[in-house]
Amino acid sequence: MSSEEALGSALSHWFSFNSWWLLLPFVMLLVVAAFIVAFVLLLYMISPLISPKPLKLNGAHVVVTGGSSGIGKCIAMECYKHGAFITLVARDEHKLVQAKKEVEKCAINDKQVVLCISVDVSKDYNQVESVIKQAQEKLGPVDMLVNCAGTSISGKFEEVEVDRFKKMMEVNYLGSVYPTRAVITTMKERRMGRIMFVSSQAGLIGLFGYTAYSPSKFALRGLAEALQMEMKPYNIYVTVAYPPDTDTPGFAEENKTKPLETKLISETAGVCQPEQVAKVVVKDAVQGNFSSSFGPDGYMLSALTCGMSPVTSITEGLQQIVTMGLFRTIALFYLGSFDSIVRRCMIQREQSKAADKRE
Ligand SMILES: NC(=O)C1=CN([C@@H]2O[C@H](COP(=O)(O)OP(=O)(O)OC[C@H]3O[C@@H](n4cnc5c(N)ncnc54)[C@H](OP(=O)(O)O)[C@@H]3O)[C@@H](O)[C@H]2O)C=CC1
Numbered sequence: 567m568s569s570e571e572a573l574g575s576a577l578s579h580w581f582s583f584n585s586w587w588l589l590l591p592f593v594m595l596l597v598v599a600a601f602i603v604a605f606v607l608l609l610y611m612i613s614p615l616i617s618p619k620p621l622k623l624n625g626a627h628v629v630v631t632g633g634s635s636g637i638g639k640c641i642a643m644e645c646y647k648h649g650a651f652i653t654l655v656a657r658d659e660h661k662l663v664q665a666k667k668e669v670e671k672c673a674i675n676d677k678q679v680v681l682c683i684s685v686d687v688s689k690d691y692n693q694v695e696s697v698i699k700q701a702q703e704k705l706g707p708v709d710m711l712v713n714c715a716g717t718s719i720s721g722k723f724e725e726v727e728v729d730r731f732k733k734m735m736e737v738n739y740l741g742s743v744y745p746t747r748a749v750i751t752t753m754k755e756r757r758m759g760r761i762m763f764v765s766s767q768a769g770l771i772g773l774f775g776y777t778a779y780s781p782s783k784f785a786l787r788g789l790a791e792a793l794q795m796e797m798k799p800y801n802i803y804v805t806v807a808y809p810p811d812t813d814t815p816g817f818a819e820e821n822k823t824k825p826l827e828t829k830l831i832s833e834t835a836g837v838c839q840p841e842q843v844a845k846v847v848v849k850d851a852v853q854g855n856f857s858s859s860f861g862p863d864g865y866m867l868s869a870l871t872c873g874m875s876p877v878t879s880i881t882e883g884l885q886q887i888v889t890m891g892l893f894r895t896i897a898l899f900y901l902g903s904f905d906s907i908v909r910r911c912m913i914q915r916e917q918s919k920a921a922d923k924r925e
């Protein structure tokens with residue numbers, strides 16, 4: 567047999583009916599891949615159907631608790647720049663009046679109004695309900711509620727006074743439940759609205775020094791998830807914001823007593839400006855996104871901890887699916903570095919204590 571004949575018979579053997587079966591797994595793989603591609607394309611096509619319609623801020627009534635300072639004040643200014651009517655809620659009347667002046671400078675038309683209400687959002691529900699009612703009588707039903715009143719405390723677990731744990735839950739958690747409860751009935755009746763909870767990156771990850779603060783911010787996530795499931799059929803969308811350290815009066819106050827470990831660990835995500843945070847969170851709330859994160863670390867952290875939280879776009883869901891393993895890998899390195907910060911600080915403290923004793 568010549569070499570050509572040999573080749574010919576080998577080829578004909580290859581392409582004989584039986585050999586086709588060898589290709590079957592590949593064909594099946596191809597079909598499955600085609601189905602997946604078609605499915606993803608279909609999801610993309612219907613994704614505008616599952617995304618909520620953006621809220622129009624122009625002419626909307628936005629209530630901002632904690633609106634007299636820091637992030638809350640910047641959120642109020644950001645909404646005012648888009649033509650909203652604002653109610654600022656906080657305790658200190660003097661700070662409220664100052665903030666009102668600053669917000670008014672951002673007006674885009676002469677019909678806009680800023681209302682100030684002095685109340686402690688964490689104490690008495692009836693009081694909160696009655697001031698919200700007053701605000702609704704003056705500026706109309708609330709279109710968006712921003713729960714930003716809050717405070718932080720840091721310190722080693724055994725050094726934090728026991729009643730501080732309760733205070734954190736009262737201000738950061740109940741202080742968000744009460745105003746939300748006060749606006750929700752009207753929102754349901756109108757079948758529209760936005761509720762924002764300002765949590766923190768420390769509401770997604772528990773860190774050294776935040777044993778009192780973190781749980782109060784984690785709690786907001788649970789509240790938001792449960793509330794969103796109840797409210798979706800009423801066209802009400804819930805947003806949880808997870809800002810990193812932000813340059814505000816509250817942050818300056820916190821830094822006075824912050825343990826070194828907490829400072830060093832938090833520095834990983836950097837410090838950002840309240841105006842930038844406000845821009846991002848307002849945009850996310852307007853679009854009805856469930857999570858609002860800030861910066862690359864914030865993005866990774868919220869994607870990694872998405873758990874069973876709702877999605878508002880197919881893209882968001884696909885990103886979570888694709889990046890989960892990678893982000894967990896990165897997270898393990900972060901955790902390793904946090905542990906080593908804690909260990910180093912402990913060794914340093916012990917050494918300086920020993921040196922003090924020798925002197
Ligand atoms: N700054 C940061 O690094 C970060 C902050 N956050 C969160 O963002 C929110 C705002 O923080 P920030 O801007 O730094 O804080 P600020 O301390 O600058 O402002 C807090 C605001 O909340 C009000 N407030 C506090 N307690 C009450 C209360 N019981 N009833 C009504 N109003 C209250 C304050 O007014 P008054 O005291 O007059 O009542 C003030 O307007 C907080 O929830 C905080 O946990 C999250 C991540 C990072």
Ligand SMILES: CCCCCCCCCCCCCCCC(=O)[C@@H](N)CO
Pocket residue numbers: 717718765766767768771773809810811812816817820831832833834835863864866867870893894896897900
């Ligand atoms: C893939 C995984 C990435 C992980 C990144 C982790 C980054 C952790 C940094 C946490 C910073 C916590 C800031 C708390 C701010 C705050 O709430 C207080 N300042 C309030 O006053």
